Amino acid sequence: MDKNSVPDFSTPMSKPTEVINKLIAAFRTESTAIETKGKGSVIDLQLANGEPRVILVLEGALNIYRTADNLRFVRAAAPNLFGMQGSPFRYSLYQFRSEKGAVLESLPYSRAMELVGERRLFKEVLDFQTYLSDFLAYRTNLLISKSTYQIVCAFLFELEMMPPEQRLRTSVFNYIHEHTHLARSGVMKILSDLRQGEYIDIENGKLIAILKKFPRDY
Structure with missing residues (x-):
């Protein structure tokens, strides 16, 4: 080992907890509880009719695994949100599994976007999406060609x-x-x-x- 230098590791921005909590507060006016079957329960980002939905992580955490090889992408602790992209392709790449004791709620993606418009939360959505994009880039940069x-x-x-x-x-x-x-x-x-x-x-x-x-x- 070369003791005279240190690795250069770039890390993404900190989780914007205040922004997430503001979005969750708006969505909880219409969200409903998700029943889980305990640790490892798979949480679908689509409703029974196929409509995409937004997941609110209120307590505990979700573990996100890459579908192709069961690699754990990240442990996402509360407070957190998933499904804001409304992209079936993106979420088909991953599987979401709840931890024991996780408290989750959801609402249809279409209604979540209406609430964003009604409450003028566009900046909060942009800030949150920037965080998600940065984290995805960080993980990709970490695992590729290293x-x-x-x-x-x-x-x-x-x-x-x-x-x-x-x-x-x-x-x-x-x-x-x-x-x-x-x-x-x-x-x-x-x-x-x-x-x-x-x-x-x-x-x-x-x-x-x-x-x-x-x-x-x-």
Whole structure:
């Protein structure tokens, strides 16, 4: 490892919680509860008649998996919104699964857009869509044409940004593997080397802290 330089990892804008809450408040005037069957329940972004709908994540989280290979794209914690694009193609690429205890509501996409117009929430929609677009670009940039080392370091940064109570329940290897499908041997060697170099503190497979800047090269 080159100890004199650090990797350049760009991260997307922070989640616009205030904007999301404002949109949710408007949509909840007409949304209805979604019944789930517990952890892993698949949440369809279409109503029974085929009409697209907007999903409100009020408590807990949805896990979003890429349909093609079951790769976990992201854990989307409350408050959050899905279905705002109204694009069947986009959402056919992913599967949405609720976590145990998640509280979800929905309303038809057409009515959600009417509420946006009635309440003049166009800027809020644009700000939220910008955030989603940036996050998608970040994930694409992270996983394409990057070395295993760069990907592992980026996901360690993600883990560090989690609330401590969530991070300390999360296996470092499982988190990286679910989001990347990288080989266990390669990931474990990098984690071992970073730990031996005192770059990270891991106990019982959980990330305690990143102790110093990672080297650029491995």
